[in-house]
Amino acid sequence: MKALQDSAVAIVGLGLMGGSLALALREQNVCRKIIGVTRNPRTRAEALARGVVDAASADLGLVAEADVVVLATPVRTILSQLPQVGAVARAGTVVMDFGSTKRDIVAAMQSLPPHIEPIGAHPMCGKETSGFESSEASLYRDAVFVLTPLGRTSPQTLALAESLAAALGAHPIVLDAARHDRIVAAVSHLPFALSAALTATADELARADDQVNSLAASGFRDTSRLAASDVTMMLDILMTNRENVTDLLRACGHHLDELANLIAAGEEPALRLRLERAAESRRGWFK
Amino acid sequence: MKALQDSAVAIVGLGLMGGSLALALREQNVCRKIIGVTRNPRTRAEALARGVVDAASADLGLVAEADVVVLATPVRTILSQLPQVGAVARAGTVVMDFGSTKRDIVAAMQSLPPHIEPIGAHPMCGKETSGFESSEASLYRDAVFVLTPLGRTSPQTLALAESLAAALGAHPIVLDAARHDRIVAAVSHLPFALSAALTATADELARADDQVNSLAASGFRDTSRLAASDVTMMLDILMTNRENVTDLLRACGHHLDELANLIAAGEEPALRLRLERAAESRRGWFK
Numbered sequence: 001m002k003a004l005q006d007s008a009v010a011i012v013g014l015g016l017m018g019g020s021l022a023l024a025l026r027e028q029n030v031c032r033k034i035i036g037v038t039r040n041p042r043t044r045a046e047a048l049a050r051g052v053v054d055a056a057s058a059d060l061g062l063v064a065e066a067d068v069v070v071l072a073t074p075v076r077t078i079l080s081q082l083p084q085v086g087a088v089a090r091a092g093t094v095v096m097d098f099g100s101t102k103r104d105i106v107a108a109m110q111s112l113p114p115h116i117e118p119i120g121a122h123p124m125c126g127k128e129t130s131g132f133e134s135s136e137a138s139l140y141r142d143a144v145f146v147l148t149p150l151g152r153t154s155p156q157t158l159a160l161a162e163s164l165a166a167a168l169g170a171h172p173i174v175l176d177a178a179r180h181d182r183i184v185a186a187v188s189h190l191p192f193a194l195s196a197a198l199t200a201t202a203d204e205l206a207r208a209d210d211q212v213n214s215l216a217a218s219g220f221r222d223t224s225r226l227a228a229s230d231v232t233m234m235l236d237i238l239m240t241n242r243e244n245v246t247d248l249l250r251a252c253g254h255h256l257d258e259l260a261n262l263i264a265a266g267e268e269p270a271l272r273l274r275l276e277r278a279a280e281s282r283r284g285w286f287k
Numbered sequence: 288m289k290a291l292q293d294s295a296v297a298i299v300g301l302g303l304m305g306g307s308l309a310l311a312l313r314e315q316n317v318c319r320k321i322i323g324v325t326r327n328p329r330t331r332a333e334a335l336a337r338g339v340v341d342a343a344s345a346d347l348g349l350v351a352e353a354d355v356v357v358l359a360t361p362v363r364t365i366l367s368q369l370p371q372v373g374a375v376a377r378a379g380t381v382v383m384d385f386g387s388t389k390r391d392i393v394a395a396m397q398s399l400p401p402h403i404e405p406i407g408a409h410p411m412c413g414k415e416t417s418g419f420e421s422s423e424a425s426l427y428r429d430a431v432f433v434l435t436p437l438g439r440t441s442p443q444t445l446a447l448a449e450s451l452a453a454a455l456g457a458h459p460i461v462l463d464a465a466r467h468d469r470i471v472a473a474v475s476h477l478p479f480a481l482s483a484a485l486t487a488t489a490d491e492l493a494r495a496d497d498q499v500n501s502l503a504a505s506g507f508r509d510t511s512r513l514a515a516s517d518v519t520m521m522l523d524i525l526m527t528n529r530e531n532v533t534d535l536l537r538a539c540g541h542h543l544d545e546l547a548n549l550i551a552a553g554e555e556p557a558l559r560l561r562l563e564r565a566a567e568s569r570r571g572w573f574k
Contacts, residue, residue: 124504144501173501183496186489187503191510194481196565197542201535202473203568209470213572214431214460216474217411220572222509223478227569231562238550238558248488249547253540255484260536263525271525275518278483281490282514285500285507 001092001117001156002067004163008033010066011053012081014043016126017098018072019135021168022052027137030167037062043132064088068160070121071097075105075236082108091115094157096164098123100184100233101240102148102177109150117157120148120177122184123170130230140168148177185244192234193249195226288379288404288443289354291450295320297353298340299368301330303413304385305359306422308455309339314424317454324349330419351375355447358384362392362523369395378402381444383451385410387471387520388527389435389464396437404444407435407464409471410457417517427455435464472531479521480536482513 009031011018018036025031036053037060038044044056055062063069063085071078071085078099085095094117099105102120109118125143127134145165149158158174165172175183202220206212238245262271296318298305309321323340324347325331331343342349350356350372358365358372365386372382381404386392389407396405412430414421432452436445445461452459462470489507493499525532549558 124502126504126506143504146502173498175498179496179498180502183492183499183502186492186499187507190488191485191506193543193546194485195510195569196562197539197546198478198481199565199569199572200542200561201477201539203565204538205470205473205535209466211460211462211466212470212473215411215433215467215470216572217413217430219413219478219513220474222512223482224569224572225509226506227565229566231559231566234562235555235559239553239555242550242553246547246551248492249543249550251491252484252488253543253547255487256480256536256540256543259480259484260533260540263529263536264533266526266529268522268526272518272522274487275483275521278486278490278514279516279518282482282486282511285486285503285511 001094001160004031004068004160004167007031007067008035008065009068009070010035010037010063012037012060012063012069012071012085013073013077014038014040014047014132015072016130016132016134016139017123018070019043019047019052019132020137020139021070021072021098022047023135023137024140024168026052028167031068035062035066040132046132060084061088063093064090066093068094068164069096071095071099074233075099075101075240077236078105079108082112086112086116089116092117094119094160096121096161100188100237102146102180104240106148106150106177110152117154118150119153119157119161120150121161121165122146122148122180123165123168130233138169140165140170143170145170145172146180147172147174148180149174181241182244185241185248189237189241189245190248190252192226192229193245194252195224199224199227288381288447291318291355291447291454294318294354295322295352296355296357297322297324297350299324299347299350299356299358299372300360300364301325301327301334301419302359303417303419303421303426304410305357306330306334306339306419307424307426308357308359308385309334310422310424311427311455313339315454318355322349322353327419333419347371348375350380351377353380355381355451356383358382358386361520362386362388362527364523365392366395369399373399373403376403379404381406381447383408383448387475387524389433389467391527393435393437393464397439404441405437406440406444406448407437408448408452409433409435409467410452410455417520425456427452427457430457432457432459433467434459434461435467436461468528469531472528472535476524476528476532477535477539479513479516480532481539482511486511486514
């Protein structure tokens with residue numbers, strides 16, 4: 001297997017994640033060649049014109065020229081692209097993905113031909129705007145970069161994935177795919193669903209009262225931010241992590257019910273206890 | 288009534304809101320004298336030493352020397368301080384408050400002696416850290432500054448309150464107290480409760496899995512931020528806005544239930560419709 005420095009890296013999907021990856025690889029100058037695969041002709045033209053990629057195509061067949069393939073498309077697009085990539089990639093090609101859920105993807109990677117070197121990845125970063133135009137070379141800097149190797153993943157492939165993460169300024173950690181999916185349901189998919197439910201609730205009032213928008217300050221802005229996430233990407237995430245997300249939505253709904261009951265009944269000591277516990281816990285999360 | 292420029296302003300409570308008010312008034316040099324009332328001896332000493340206030344005391348009786356009194360304490364402290372202020376303030380003194388709910392406060396202001404000039408206010412700003420040490424002169428800049436005048440509030444008092452807001456760089460708007468409380472339940476108190484419920488839910492998983500914290504990125508950070516708010520302040524807010532908050536928590540819980548049901552059943556078209564609507568709505572809120 002070639003070192004990253006000698007590799008041609010094909011990035012499939014030049015949205016926020018793929019575009020930022022291309023920018024970071026270019027800026028750090030850590031691979032031999034960057035190939036972009038996207039169906040968007042404007043993105044191809046812009047990426048080529050700005051020198052972000054060395055070659056660009058709408059044709060997934062171009063991954064045959066790569067030593068490393070990174071699938072940076074929504075989860076279910078990755079699932080449909082994996083067999084195609086497996087059919088054309090050269091022996092020894094490392095195939096990784098940046099999908100936000102990992103169980104289904106790692107299961108699909110299991111079916112790749114034996115001469116392919118698969119590994120799952122999920123860089124824990126993003127923002128509420130999407131597309132190539134939102135990309136930035138610094139997106140991955142200081143982010144946790146989850147790697148979900150398969151039983152068949154070779155130590156060399158894991159090492160190459162770790163060196164890719166390090167080149168982006170990210171911190172690689174290795175996790176089991178099922179454990180990853182459970183955790184991100186709590187720290188990423190649940191927050192998204194809460195943001196969407198908050199926005200829907202506030203929107204109902206805003207349609208009846210034209211001053212609701214005026215009074216929305218930084219608290220509402222931050223808590224509702226994720227509701228503006230790309231819906232196609234989020235649907236893929238929710239549909240490939242249904243059980244975990246449903247469990248956590250119900251658990252959180254239960255906490256909300258309890259808060260509502262305590263508030264309605266004016267049960268202050270019990271309410272204070274819960275709120276103090278949450279405040280203390282939140283202060284401990286980000287130190 | 289004196290103009291703001293000729294007024295001695297007494298600020299009761301030198302936490303984040305009161306401290307920032309004192310800093311902004313000093314920086315803008317828009318009043319004759321700044322008096323700080325706080326029970327915290329360290330804050331008194333620091334505010335005096337830094338020249339943020341001209342006089343400081345633990346004694347609420349000091350408001351007798353003021354032309355304008357601003358109560359910047361938690362809502363229920365304001366409710367208990369109002370009669371005391373009414374008993375000692377001079378004729379013509381403007382008494383305003385910065386409480387986060389307005390109905391109970393405006394009702395209590397109604398009982399002030401007729402020679403007092405009351406008006407409610409709620410500057411829509413804040414952060415998740417509290418106390419004098421978190422204060423900053425720029426806190427109110429560009430914030431919406433809600434004014435809730437009473438039937439008895441004179442045009443001169445309203446004008447003085449508007450000039451105070453303008454001096455802080457804030458944008459005054461006049462609202463009925465009941466309408467204010469309904470709106471902030473949606474854009475401020477509901478987001479806080481969602482943050483607390485999210486933190487409690489994620490915390491349950493974090494106690495069983497030591498990698499939960501590692502994977503919490505900006506999405507979780509922003510959505511859970513309000514959970515770290517000052518609990519005593521929030522309890523006062525929730526307890527003086529119980530009906531609105533309970534209504535909105537139940538409405539939001541209903542939206543969450545529906546999302547959970549659609550996800551569990553894999554009903555994608557209906558789920559997409561809701562998520563698209565929330566995303567579009569959120570993009571429209573902050574342009």
